[in-house]
Amino acid sequence: MSVLFVIVVTALALAIVVARRRTAAVALVAVQSVALGVYALVHGFGESSAFLVGGVLLVGKGILLPLGLAWLVRRTREPRLIAGELPPLTRVTVAAAITLAAVALIPSLGLDSRAADQGAVALVVLGVVIAVLRRSAVFQAVGFLVAENGVYLAALAAPGGLPAIVEIGVLFDLVIVVAVAAAFTRRIHDEFGTGDTTVLGSLRD
Amino acid sequence: MTEALVIAAPACALLTGAATWLARTARQADLLNSAGAVLTALLTLALAGIALTDASHPRHGAWWMLDAAGGVFLAVIAVIGLLSALVAPSQLASSGRGLVRAARGRGMYYAAYHTFWAALIVVPLVDNLGLAWLLVEATTGASALLVAYSGTRGALEAGWKYLVLTTFGLAIAMLGIIVLYVAIAPGDGTLGTLDWQSIARAAPGLRGGPAVVAFVLIVAGLATKVGWAPVHNWLPDAHSEAPPPVSALLSAALLPTVVLVTWRVLIALGPALTPGTASALVLAFGLVSLAVAVPFLWRSMAWKRLLAYSSLEHMGILAVGIGFATPLATAGVVVHVAGHALAKSLGFYAAAPLLRHAPRAHDRAVRGLAFANPSTAGAVGVSLGALAAMPPSPLFISELLILLGGVAAHEIAVTVAAALLLALGFLGLAQALVDGLVGEPRVRRWRSGRSGVRMRRLTLVCGTLLLALTAVACLLPGSGVVTHLMAGIA
Numbered sequence: 001m002s003v004l005f006v007i008v009v010t011a012l013a014l015a016i017v018v019a020r021r022r023t024a025a026v027a028l029v030a031v032q033s034v035a036l037g038v039y040a041l042v043h044g045f046g047e048s049s050a051f052l053v054g055g056v057l058l059v060g061k062g063i064l065l066p067l068g069l070a071w072l073v074r075r076t077r078e079p080r081l082i083a084g085e086l087p088p089l090t091r092v093t094v095a096a097a098i099t100l101a102a103v104a105l106i107p108s109l110g111l112d113s114r115a116a117d118q119g120a121v122a123l124v125v126l127g128v129v130i131a132v133l134r135r136s137a138v139f140q141a142v143g144f145l146v147a148e149n150g151v152y153l154a155a156l157a158a159p160g161g162l163p164a165i166v167e168i169g170v171l172f173d174l175v176i177v178v179a180v181a182a183a184f185t186r187r188i189h190d191e192f193g194t195g196d197t198t199v200l201g202s203l204r205d
Numbered sequence: 206m207t208e209a210l211v212i213a214a215p216a217c218a219l220l221t222g223a224a225t226w227l228a229r230t231a232r233q234a235d236l237l238n239s240a241g242a243v244l245t246a247l248l249t250l251a252l253a254g255i256a257l258t259d260a261s262h263p264r265h266g267a268w269w270m271l272d273a274a275g276g277v278f279l280a281v282i283a284v285i286g287l288l289s290a291l292v293a294p295s296q297l298a299s300s301g302r303g304l305v306r307a308a309r310g311r312g313m314y315y316a317a318y319h320t321f322w323a324a325l326i327v328v329p330l331v332d333n334l335g336l337a338w339l340l341v342e343a344t345t346g347a348s349a350l351l352v353a354y355s356g357t358r359g360a361l362e363a364g365w366k367y368l369v370l371t372t373f374g375l376a377i378a379m380l381g382i383i384v385l386y387v388a389i390a391p392g393d394g395t396l397g398t399l400d401w402q403s404i405a406r407a408a409p410g411l412r413g414g415p416a417v418v419a420f421v422l423i424v425a426g427l428a429t430k431v432g433w434a435p436v437h438n439w440l441p442d443a444h445s446e447a448p449p450p451v452s453a454l455l456s457a458a459l460l461p462t463v464v465l466v467t468w469r470v471l472i473a474l475g476p477a478l479t480p481g482t483a484s485a486l487v488l489a490f491g492l493v494s495l496a497v498a499v500p501f502l503w504r505s506m507a508w509k510r511l512l513a514y515s516s517l518e519h520m521g522i523l524a525v526g527i528g529f530a531t532p533l534a535t536a537g538v539v540v541h542v543a544g545h546a547l548a549k550s551l552g553f554y555a556a557a558p559l560l561r562h563a564p565r566a567h568d569r570a571v572r573g574l575a576f577a578n579p580s581t582a583g584a585v586g587v588s589l590g591a592l593a594a595m596p597p598s599p600l601f602i603s604e605l606l607i608l609l610g611g612v613a614a615h616e617i618a619v620t621v622a623a624a625l626l627l628a629l630g631f632l633g634l635a636q637a638l639v640d641g642l643v644g645e646p647r648v649r650r651w652r653s654g655r656s657g658v659r660m661r662r663l664t665l666v667c668g669t670l671l672l673a674l675t676a677v678a679c680l681l682p683g684s685g686v687v688t689h690l691m692a693g694i695a
Binding site: 106107108109110111120121124127128131137140143144147148150151154155158159160162163165166169170172173176177179180181183184187188191192197200201202203205 | 335336339342343345346349350353356358359361362363364365366368369372373376377379380383384386387388390391392393394395396399414415417418441442445446501504506510
């Protein structure tokens, strides 16, 4: 896996950290998923089943899930941008620092290149960072997709690829989780009038 | 025959879920739920019976296996799943506005419940780490909906927190599984590469970085789903906000089932690491969980939150037990899984009438329950007494076995630390028991009628099973079953 490709998909995740609007975050993760899907098809393993699996994943993660999230954004309009988050420069600095630290500390994962090792770890870490730094429920759902794209990148860089049933199973589980997250987001929005997850802070000991 | 049961048990749960979803009335849904639950439990118990009566001959299929360890967990999942399904109609009756429209609420609850139960039944049966991950992840969506079923703000918060934390945790575990897959079979792996036995066969040749990274990522990721500290933040909220039957299934079946997956990873992959490294990570999770739980057991807590922190404590004990990995500790783990399941689920079932008649018990500790309602007080007393490991609770025997197992493993420092934390936890729960039953009453007396009869029956069933388990616990150490359980993997 080329260094340039890894840099591009990681940069897209970093862009989500600083994106102001939810629609922009959804579009960015869609582009990232499509990039990974196209990579899977182009660098396929020469087997029709692998091509089919790659196609299903491309449609599912690159098109259907982002469309679902875009629909969710339309159905849960925010009266204003969710305020109070860290400034964009601070967010990206924190995200980059945490990601660089994780990438530097992680030993070899045995994938097809060191860049792939680092890219997979970077995306999983950035997925978590997005969920922590961004308060909107939609951003946190986008964080799921970014982290899962990190897992997908690792699968693409695994010599021989992963078994098809695991790849499709992971996609199925992801669809369920995102659908449930969307149901929660709508209900949270109905109940509180906003998708800002900081309103969910009543349960403490 | 066995293969037919392996398919029939989860299929029955799934079909029951679909049928209840399509039911036209709440009464139809209740009847279908009860009938389907009885059949699912019987099929699952038959599997457990096959596994435990002939423990020396594990059975294998194309994608499944049935061994002694799986048999124990299947029995627990069957019993708790059945009890939670049977008590659901009465415990859901008082629910108000829910997560979905009231007309669909009951059907949605049963559909999600039986889907969740079906996934739980298959986890101990699958002979593959990748498939086990898929099933554990599959429990997340259905169980998150169930946690938020009441639709209250607290339930939404708890469900969201559970969904977010466990999803990210499992993504990390999947990254570890990919690393393991590549390490075992670089370039020519198949689904069978992740079979438990394949991992165990390959482990001794896997020495080095990728094996350590894979183990740490998988165990740390699964820890979020078990609710081991310090990645347990969702656990107290989800257990306290979910409907009581769901809290019971989460605490008594889901958490131990994920512990089983971790246990199998430890046994299969542990030999790839420097001796002691793998168990040290699990022991660390166990001790940290105990240390985090104990201070909360000393505080004056609302009933369901007290039970939730008790779950954290007991998952910590299980981690310590599987970390010791000696025959005594293994016998203790098995007894503990079953005893904790019965005692904890009874406690959660008692929460339904308690919260219906004393809603403030949702937010603050219950006191003087013996004066308010003897039926509920009986259930609370049996539950908390057993969870505190007061003799003749089987948890007293299991904790003793685990600690003796620690001595046998020459893990003296860990054993002493665990014993101290368990003693402190006992004192906290004993105080809660005394205050809860005979403290200055905070709740008004209520007449329970039919629900009181149901609660007394439940208490009798769970109490009898707990005593039977105590007898089994005394016979288990040194038996052949433990030898087969020690294998952990067929």
